[in-house]
Amino acid sequence: MKILKAAQVQEVDCQTLIAQRISSLELMERASEEVVKAVLRDLSQKKERTFSLLCGGGNNGGDGLVIARLLLSMGEKVKVHILKSARYSSDNVANQSKIDNTYISFFDLDNIPYLSDKEIIIDCIFGVGLSRPLSTEYRLLVDRINAHPNLVLSVDMPSGLLADHVNESAAIAVKPDKIYTFQTPKMALLLPDNHHFTREFEVLDIGLDKNALDSQVSHSYYIDEALVASLVKMRTRYSHKGSFGHVVLIGGSYGKIGAMSLCCLAAMKAGCGLCTVYVPRCGYICLQTAVPEVMVLTDPEEELISIFPTVNSFSAVGVGMGMGQESKTKTAFFEFLQSLSPSSKLVLDADALNLVASRREVLSCLPFHTIMTPHPKELERLIGKWSNDIDKIEKVKEFSSLYQVIVLVKGANSMIVNPNGHLYFNSTGNPGMATGGSGDVLTGIITSLLGQGYEPMDAVVLGVYLHGAAGDRVMDEIGEEGLVASDIILQLSPAMQEIKRHRFL
Incomplete structure (x- = not known):
């Protein structure tokens, strides 16, 4: 499995929309469905659960809104907290309209929502597209998330973590219990220097176009079972110890x-x-x-x-x-x-x-x-x-x-x-x-x-x-x-x- 840079992942997303003749909203729906399946599988033994979705104004926040809607449709207890923004992505806005307003609240960095100790936080504030470290104005929000005594789960990337870089240990970034990342691992998730932010991650296959993935040039690979299975030598019936x-x-x-x-x-x-x-x-x-x-x-x-x-x-x-x-x-x-x-x-x-x-x-x-x-x-x-x-x-x-x-x-x-x-x-x-x-x-x-x-x-x-x-x-x-x-x-x-x-x- 290739390890791609953030820009390459975004390029594959665009090529997938063209090749599969789907909208970005449909791809977001598909990705979010995979997250929901993985989360509910991992929490199958946790009977009492309430989810708090923390959503940013971009497409990572859009993913969070779809995840919230899907969880609500399954009868889960869900709260949606959206960070106020001067501009929301079009897919984010579209998915805001699909959730009953009674489940949604908006907040700013000076007025962080109350998060009960019993709530499971799903972090969807910033994703793979983040291009620079978070400024100090986000510290209070991130510190509040990192101090949360219950589970914290991040979608695609922990908010604040740059996908292609070594991040400073003092960086303002979420430290989740688990990350559900899309299609391919990002280099930042694999580097020991980033261990504060990457306790565990899982790569979710969201069906990005295979030809688009194959066309991306990368000299970094993630060893998965498909790769090693292709390497295994099968023994013949007439083999001997020699x-x-x-x-x-x-x-x-x-x-x-x-x-x-x-x-x-x-x-x-x-x-x-x-x-x-x-x-x-x-x-x-x-x-x-x-x-x-x-x-x-x-x-x-x-x-x-x-x-x-x-x-x-x-x-x-x-x-x-x-x-x-x-x-x-x-x-x-x-x-x-x-x-x-x-x-x-x-x-x-x-x-x-x-x-x-x-x-x-x-x-x-x-x-x-x-x-x-x-x-x-x-x-x-x-x-x-x-x-x-x-x-x-x-x-x-x-x-x-x-x-x-x-x-x-x-x-x-x-x-x-x-x-x-x-x-x-x-x-x-x-x-x-x-x-x-x-x-x-x-x-x-x-x-x-x-x-x-x-x-x-x-x-x-x-x-x-x-x-x-x-x-x-x-x-x-x-x-x-x-x-x-x-x-x-x-x-x-x-x-x-x-x-x-x-x-x-």
């Missing part, structure tokens, strides 16, 4: 063998045919006992890696999980990188990234399209500090292009950057996955897919989505707080089957 690759995972040190245990089990669950693990001698019994499906090779050293194995015969290599940065390990690692074939399929994680960052000249030794999986602190060691998320994106793009590597920046909406400057943001995952070992699981998944013959970029896109989807299945069962990395592994197979089923929808 058909799905033999991966090797190198890492571990005294006290951190668990990282390798999680990584190799995830690799097997993600579908590789064979997996060999190379660890210090102290990890031998642990791994042979914990994961009997894998083969174990050991370093001469008891507690650390001092020599790297020859890997030319393996279909993919993952390095760094729990490995440490001891001097012997560091020397052996750099020798290992210099020995690799240009065609080697390599994933670098954790301490492998920290070692590379400490000696940047070895970056030129990396095979073409090596996959790097840093968390934010590891990324900073690789590319340096950044001033904001947009600056970070540009620095990662420059780094990826310079060294011809694929960089997966882990976190909420994990971002993948490839050497041609394309960005992919993940749509799965939850805060419960911020737990020790989760990254080791992800590295195992990606290395496994790479070993099965997936192109490097496809392996990362599918891998990060699968990892998040498995974590979401765990969250649905037990919640976020109790989620641990081994739970994610147990849900990998069901998550993959769900992705494969999407191919037939």
Whole structure:
């Protein structure tokens, strides 16, 4: 799914009206119907509910007026508060006339309406078309909304949030519990710097013209199930274990063998045919006992890696999980990188990234399209500090292009950057996955897919989505707080089957 700028979304809206021969009022009706369905689905367990629609004078306010009318027609308790304006859009005016005046009140910024603690606020003041930050005159209204103890829901964008930008943390903008955005996510909803304003969002398909969407040029994408389903390789009836690759995972040190245990089990669950693990001698019994499906090779050293194995015969290599940065390990690692074939399929994680960052000249030794999986602190060691998320994106793009590597920046909406400057943001995952070992699981998944013959970029896109989807299945069962990395592994197979089923929808 393409991520479009605000101007592009507005252009697609216009092209949709022409292509589908509908009016802007009809498109507004369609979009609002989707919002109502989503809201009532999300609030199905909330029996007592009163909605307060806060509407601006533009088309976002028009959406709110349609939503109010639809909720009223369903017997819901609804109040409509319209911000006084010198000018209302024509669609806004048309929809004002369709609601009984007894449900509508007008207010100005010096006379904000009373909002009961029991009311659910639906924010429709400003949408994707907002082009500049809100002035201080809106502060009282926004602060009142943000202090509301009940649910606050925003339509398309939180009022005050600029769609294409990093917004200042002190910006005057609504901080909703959930955002229902139309057709495509907006960049502002995906950036960590905007986390104050974007707790949760859902993309609603409002039927914009497919040709119009396809015609828009964008190098930023949102990874959804349709995309990953198109990437999945289907197995043939006559496959055997050799058909799905033999991966090797190198890492571990005294006290951190668990990282390798999680990584190799995830690799097997993600579908590789064979997996060999190379660890210090102290990890031998642990791994042979914990994961009997894998083969174990050991370093001469008891507690650390001092020599790297020859890997030319393996279909993919993952390095760094729990490995440490001891001097012997560091020397052996750099020798290992210099020995690799240009065609080697390599994933670098954790301490492998920290070692590379400490000696940047070895970056030129990396095979073409090596996959790097840093968390934010590891990324900073690789590319340096950044001033904001947009600056970070540009620095990662420059780094990826310079060294011809694929960089997966882990976190909420994990971002993948490839050497041609394309960005992919993940749509799965939850805060419960911020737990020790989760990254080791992800590295195992990606290395496994790479070993099965997936192109490097496809392996990362599918891998990060699968990892998040498995974590979401765990969250649905037990919640976020109790989620641990081994739970994610147990849900990998069901998550993959769900992705494969999407191919037939």
